[in-house]
Amino acid sequence: MSDIRRNPWTIAGMGLVILMITNGLTAVAISVFDESLLNEFGWSRGELKFRDFLNFAVVALFAPFGGLILDRVGARRMLVAGCLVLAVAYFAYSRIDRLLQMYVIHVAFAVALLAAGTMVVIVLVSSWFVEKRGLAIGIALVGTSAGSFLLPPLNAVLIGELGWRRTFVLEAFFPLVILLLVLLLVRNSPAEVGGHAVGVAADGPDPRRSGLEFGQALRTRTFWAIGSSGFLIYYSILAIFAHLFLHMRDLGYEPKVAASALSLLSLVAMSSKLGSGWLADRFDRHKVFMACLALMLVGVGGLSTMNGGMWVWSSVALVGLGWGGLFTLYNMLTVNNKAIGKINGSVSSMEAFGGGLGIWLTGVLFDVFGSYQVPFLVLLACVALGLAIGTQIRSELPEDRLRRFTATA
Numbered sequence: 001m002s003d004i005r006r007n008p009w010t011i012a013g014m015g016l017v018i019l020m021i022t023n024g025l026t027a028v029a030i031s032v033f034d035e036s037l038l039n040e041f042g043w044s045r046g047e048l049k050f051r052d053f054l055n056f057a058v059v060a061l062f063a064p065f066g067g068l069i070l071d072r073v074g075a076r077r078m079l080v081a082g083c084l085v086l087a088v089a090y091f092a093y094s095r096i097d098r099l100l101q102m103y104v105i106h107v108a109f110a111v112a113l114l115a116a117g118t119m120v121v122i123v124l125v126s127s128w129f130v131e132k133r134g135l136a137i138g139i140a141l142v143g144t145s146a147g148s149f150l151l152p153p154l155n156a157v158l159i160g161e162l163g164w165r166r167t168f169v170l171e172a173f174f175p176l177v178i179l180l181l182v183l184l185l186v187r188n189s190p191a192e193v194g195g196h197a198v199g200v201a202a203d204g205p206d207p208r209r210s211g212l213e214f215g216q217a218l219r220t221r222t223f224w225a226i227g228s229s230g231f232l233i234y235y236s237i238l239a240i241f242a243h244l245f246l247h248m249r250d251l252g253y254e255p256k257v258a259a260s261a262l263s264l265l266s267l268v269a270m271s272s273k274l275g276s277g278w279l280a281d282r283f284d285r286h287k288v289f290m291a292c293l294a295l296m297l298v299g300v301g302g303l304s305t306m307n308g309g310m311w312v313w314s315s316v317a318l319v320g321l322g323w324g325g326l327f328t329l330y331n332m333l334t335v336n337n338k339a340i341g342k343i344n345g346s347v348s349s350m351e352a353f354g355g356g357l358g359i360w361l362t363g364v365l366f367d368v369f370g371s372y373q374v375p376f377l378v379l380l381a382c383v384a385l386g387l388a389i390g391t392q393i394r395s396e397l398p399e400d401r402l403r404r405f406t407a408t409a
Contacts, residue, residue: 019140
């Protein structure tokens with residue numbers, strides 16, 4: 001067991017498994033329940049999707065504080081707390097009969113994401129890697145796509161067989177399994193088990209001691225470019241994830257086929273996360289970043305035409321190809337810093353607020369216009385503006401500053 005805990009790739013793999021459940025249950029697979037909730041309670045799509053705005057608005061508000069707590073208590077304790085909160089929230093979902101109850105549960109989802117979501121996993125994995133960090137982060141972030149690929153079709157089947165309430169009860173056990181794995185396998189840094197990060201000599205400096213302090217980061221153009229571009233891209237991609245199932249149903253696809261569109265989006269994104277992480281370790285990560293933005297722009301443009309058939313499936317694939325790379329690269333661009341928790345938390349705050357706003361306003365615009373065409377055109381404009389802002393992102397810490405960690409590797 002000690003050998004497993006000392007292996008940095010165990011941490012990357014655990015990051016994948018953690019995000020598969022925490023992000024999968026809260027950010028994507030939950031949308032497969034939407035039709036059942038709308039049919040049972042008669043809510044509008046705007047009312048339903050306001051839950052997601054609450055979720056991500058709370059994440060946005062408290063992400064900087066979450067980063068501060070993370071810097072103080074470490075990732076392991078945060079992950080245990082987040083898994084426990086998510087399990088309780090999923091069980092509570094099975095008992096709702098009013099809109100307010102659902103909103104409260106999504107505030108709990110926000111707490112779970114702050115404690116056991118992407119920000120914490122990225123910081124954890126980065127503490128174990130200097131060399132091959134892009135690949136390691138890419139492996140961990142595959143978990144978000146793995147959950148989005150596996151859980152929507154599973155939910156469609158379970159809801160059909162068990163009903164939506166019993167499905168929530170069953171899936172409340174998933175985070176508890178992750179909690180046990182965290183206790184067994186996860187440590188905050190290699191030093192806790194007598195090891196050292198990949199690319200750092202046994203007696204070398206701690207990679208978490210390099211880079212910018214929080215105040216220094218705030219004074220850079222790159223920090224604000226990453227944050228504002230992230231706001232716009234997350235506005236678009238989380239709206240697509242949250243509304244794609246209903247959009248496919250509106251186009252006439254059966255529930256299982258509509259759920260497979262989410263799986264396709266996630267499967268392509270999964271491959272792109274690994275590929276972009278590998279490319280970013282070998283080429284200029286900013287050029288890779290811009291290429292991914294361009295791919296996502298083309299895909300969202302295709303969705304906004306409202307065409308079905310191969311057109312919609314091709315557009316979904318292009319969105320996934322672009323988004324998968326962006327998700328890895330947005331996180332890579334913030335990790336080479338001393339105040340990694342606070343910097344990543346602040347950027348995550350902007351991204352989360354954009355994502356929550358996108359999910360909710362896309363539902364509101366659907367209620368106003370009666371279709372997704374105008375909302376999707378808004379998403380297209382957001383991606384285009386995000387691409388323009390992305391041209392202003394530059395490395396504030398030269399790569400040769402990190403080579404001292406890898407000289408003896």
